Every structure is written in C-alpha cells, then in structure tokens.
Amino acid sequence: MPAWLKRFAREMKLQLRVLYLASRDPRTPLVAKLVLLAIVAYALSPIDLIPDFIPVLGYLDDLILLPLGIYLAAKLVPPELWRELQARAETEPLSLPKSRRGAAFVIVCWLAVLALVGYWLRRCFWTPIKRPLASQEDPGLELSGGF
Known part of the structure; x- marks a missing residue:
C-alpha cells in the first residue's frame, strides 16, 4: 500500500474521531451536530451507498462522500472548538x-x-403471465376418466 494512502487513511480516522467528539460536545451548533451524526453513521455503518464488492465504484463513494462530509462538518463547527477537539482526539483513545x-x-x-x-x-x-381460465380453454381437450 502506498505511503500517501496510509497517511490519508490515518488522517481520515483522526477526523472521524474529531467528528464523533464534536457531535457529543454541547458547544457544537445543532445543524453541525446533525451533519456530523450523519457522516459518522455513514462511515461506521457496515452498509454502503454502493457496496464495496463492486470494483472501483464500491470505494469511490467512500473516497468522495466522506472527505466532502468531513469538510462540510469542519466548516460548520466553530474553528476554536474544532482545534480543541482535534488535539483531544490525537491524545485520547476513543471508545465508541x-x-x-x-x-x-x-x-x-x-x-x-x-x-x-x-x-x-x-x-x-x-x-404476471396471463393464462386462460379452464372454462375458456378448448372444450375438446376435456380429460376423460381413463386413468
């Protein structure tokens, strides 16, 4: 795995921890909390918008939606609160x-x-397949009691 991809994954994990902490902080505005909860729920949900087993597209939704959601949430949270929570996320282990x-x-x-x-x-x-009723069938095809 390339080093830049590992760095990106570590950074995303840190940002998700910050988002979780911000969603639980009383100083976070309500609109930001709703966006934060949606992002965290999507990131932690085992069910994706596009399943991961679909080649390329499966991971593309995660690579686009999560960074855009994190960016939007970071803009909705007051900057000083974001920096405080980011420092806390780097030092404290997160237990969900x-x-x-x-x-x-x-x-x-x-x-x-x-x-x-x-x-x-x-x-x-x-x-549905439309089959004729027994009364509408050919009268010459009646079953005889020979069997």
Whole structure:
C-alpha cells in the first residue's frame, strides 16, 4: 500500500474521531451536530451507498462522500472548538458506545429501504403471465376418466 494512502487513511480516522467528539460536545451548533451524526453513521455503518464488492465504484463513494462530509462538518463547527477537539482526539483513545437498540434501528431502516426498492422493482418490471381460465380453454381437450 502506498505511503500517501496510509497517511490519508490515518488522517481520515483522526477526523472521524474529531467528528464523533464534536457531535457529543454541547458547544457544537445543532445543524453541525446533525451533519456530523450523519457522516459518522455513514462511515461506521457496515452498509454502503454502493457496496464495496463492486470494483472501483464500491470505494469511490467512500473516497468522495466522506472527505466532502468531513469538510462540510469542519466548516460548520466553530474553528476554536474544532482545534480543541482535534488535539483531544490525537491524545485520547476513543471508545465508541455499543447500543443494541441503535444497531437494531439501523438494520430495520436498511431492511425498510430494501423492501421499498424490491416493491418498486416488482411494480416496474414484473408482469404476471396471463393464462386462460379452464372454462375458456378448448372444450375438446376435456380429460376423460381413463386413468
């Protein structure tokens, strides 16, 4: 792995820790908190907008959306607060809370999205096969009781 890519990954990890700390800080404006929570949730979610197993495109959404989200969040958080939280993120280890209800909520949301997409795909692309009723078939093809 190239050195610049390792540096980029370390920097992204640090920025995500800063975002998490900013989302929990009472001095962070509400709009910034909402954006921060969306970015952190997307980054930590095991489900991506475009699945990672799709070549090139799978990682492209992460490489574009996460840096843009971090940039937007950094602009929404007051600069002095951002610097303070960045120093704290560099020195303190981060322990994320574990919530079964939160995980269940995320799973239910993704299942609802998948159900809606499946419903939409069925409505758009599935056409039932129309078969004639038995009474409309040729009367000469009646079964005899020979068997």
